[in-house]
Amino acid sequence: MNEFDQMYREVILDHYKNPRGHGTIDGADAEAEGQNPLCGDEVSIYVAFGDDGDTIDEVKFSGRGCAISQAATSMLTEMVQGRTATEVASLDKDELLAEIGIPLTPIRLKCAVLGLTTLKVALHKAKGTPLPDGLAGFDELELS
């Protein structure tokens, strides 16, 4: 097993095999479904807000696909818990990538940010705010 294999095993496989925040939320305040057409990754995200209508009280996801897409979404659910929707809707993807911590090629980057992109779409839809430039096409093409 080479160094990269080791990192993959230690960082990604833990979240892939024991995903945090796996499940759905009935009557979620925000939800969206995202797909990566290149490899068929799918992620659905559900968010419940706190009483202030902005704090992320609970976030769950379901989906299937490669280990990177599923593990990154699992990490994301831990990362955004308790933060505000406003803040997360413009979260810098580098924060998530730092958490993933293994070098990713541009194609795998799409797998890694699928959950984050889907979450942002869910939050913008719930808030009625326009999707940022980079996400506009994503919503039209891939999301229900």
Place this chain on the structure above:
Amino acid sequence: MAVQASSAKLDARALRSDFPIFEQLIHGKPLAYLDSANSSQKPRQVLDAMTTYYETSYANVHRAVYVLGERATAGLEGAREKVRGFLNAPSADEVIFVRNATEGLNLVAYSWGGSNLGRGDAVVVTELDHHSNFVPWQYIARRRGAEFRVLPLDEDAEVDYSGLDEIARDCNVKVVAANLVSNSLGTIADLGPLVRWAHEQGAIFVCDAAQAAPHVQLDVQALGVDFLAISGHKMCGPSGIGALWGRGELLRSMEPFLLGGHMISSVSIEKTTWGEIPHKFEAGTSPIVEAVGLGAAVDYLQRVGLDAIEAHEHELAAYALGRLAEVPGITLYGPPAERRAGVVSFNLDGIHPHDVAQLLDGHGVAIRAGHHCCQPLMRRLGVTATNRASFYLYTVPEEIDQLVDGLHAVREVFA
């Protein structure tokens, strides 16, 4: 030069020295390039032919009256003649240079389909077809109000022809389109019966030979098809060039596809008339040097010998199917080795192909992971993606060993 007489069994190890790409290590390991069905590597002979042409003969073609223009034109038309020979086409003016097989198939769909399809007509394709011979027909049929019928695959992933009679009863079949070799499963089709059926219906037969051209001897007259498209990049040629062959009488009767310079006979404000074939279908400045590169690739393949290449690939496919079967939790897709080109699709239980391919890269092994532009096929197999290892004339068994070792390592990561 390592190329050899065409009757000999090929020596992949010797041929490998023609390919500069192998003169490097990837992640400190020798490169096991098992993605030739995605795109093949290029021999020095092709690269040199293109460089020499740029350095000694380059000018625009068909219009410059000076000596370079003549040389340039001779280079392009020489390449056309080489492709004619490669396809055993009756005449070089039936060979149209296009960007790739996809553009060739779109040309037929738009130009022939756009004028000849209508309500009550049908286009028939198969579930094994690449999106390039599927999507253009689906689109043009819808635009023209024609039916789009897809021959399904059976449990063994073989095309099921049992629905043909029903299709013939229901509609007026105008186009049948199918590949000769599947890029996903490597299946070498016996197109004869389907071509005969198409012609009994009065339909044209459009053959996607992009994955066949690198591996099997093509002969458009023996195949009996009406159109056939190939891509240079899959057969040791450069990217950006392919060829469409069509029957002369069909090509002459068709409307042009792209319009502009070079494809005309005369232009006035009132009226434009089209040039002769192939020029009618080659608007604008051609990919001249790429065509020369394709001609050099044809020379290279013919010197190695297509029969020797096909035999080498059957051998590698058999070896790979045997070695891969040793890997626990593997599912192999597609036909037995004797009916497949050097393409093996597989999945590891519980491990997504993207993870497999990424981890294999760290072991110096390059394979494709994804849907291979065959989403209907993936759906039929019940998967979203597969891993695909594909071989070519420069592939040696050690690369397959490296793949198998890599797969054991991948399983360890996921254990």
